Amino acid sequence: MIEPLKTRIVVGSDHAGLPLKNFLRDRLSESGVPVDDVGTETPDSVDYPDFAEKVAREIRPESGEIGILACGTGIGVSIAANKIHGIRAALVYNDETASLARQHNNANIICLGGREVSPEDALRWVRIFMSTRFEGGRHQRRLDKIAALEPPVREHSSS
Numbered sequence: 001m002i003e004p005l006k007t008r009i010v011v012g013s014d015h016a017g018l019p020l021k022n023f024l025r026d027r028l029s030e031s032g033v034p035v036d037d038v039g040t041e042t043p044d045s046v047d048y049p050d051f052a053e054k055v056a057r058e059i060r061p062e063s064g065e066i067g068i069l070a071c072g073t074g075i076g077v078s079i080a081a082n083k084i085h086g087i088r089a090a091l092v093y094n095d096e097t098a099s100l101a102r103q104h105n106n107a108n109i110i111c112l113g114g115r116e117v118s119p120e121d122a123l124r125w126v127r128i129f130m131s132t133r134f135e136g137g138r139h140q141r142r143l144d145k146i147a148a149l150e151p152p153v154r155e156h157s158s159s
């Protein structure tokens with residue numbers, strides 16, 4: 001039995017993912033996982049890329065931190081988060097994808113569809129995601145090829 005990660009988790013969502021995000025935040029906090037919530041906080045309509053960016057920029061994957069993002073389908077937040085350097089955001093929709101997203105893809109953000117999945121299923125997938133480790137080996141070679149697709153990080157100009 002592998003111990004689940006006890007490192008910090010950062011959660012975020014748009015309005016469509018809000019109930020699921022709050023459910024996951026509360027269940028994880030109750031079980032002793034440190035959770036930071038970057039919003040949204042109200043049911044008012046917001047734009048999912050804003051919250052995907054907040055979570056993606058907040059986590060430190062090299063420290064083992066992971067993110068949880070929810071929107072209506074989970075698709076929008078995954079597309080947006082994957083634009084951020086070093087982020088591998090995976091749309092998860094069953095037990096197997098929760099596990100394989102870590103084993104094969106070393107995903108650092110789990111994306112969920114708040115209008116598509118039950119909170120209980122989503123919590124189980126998050127726990128699987130948290131307790132599954134990257135297998136490395138041939139999968140690292142593939143992740144290296146993904147990283148090579150990323151544009152170089154540009155220094156900010158001082159002018």
Ligand code: RB5
Pocket residue numbers: 014016017048071072073074075076077
């Ligand atoms: C918001 O209505 C919805 O478009 C958004 O939550 C998400 O599903 C987009 O991918």
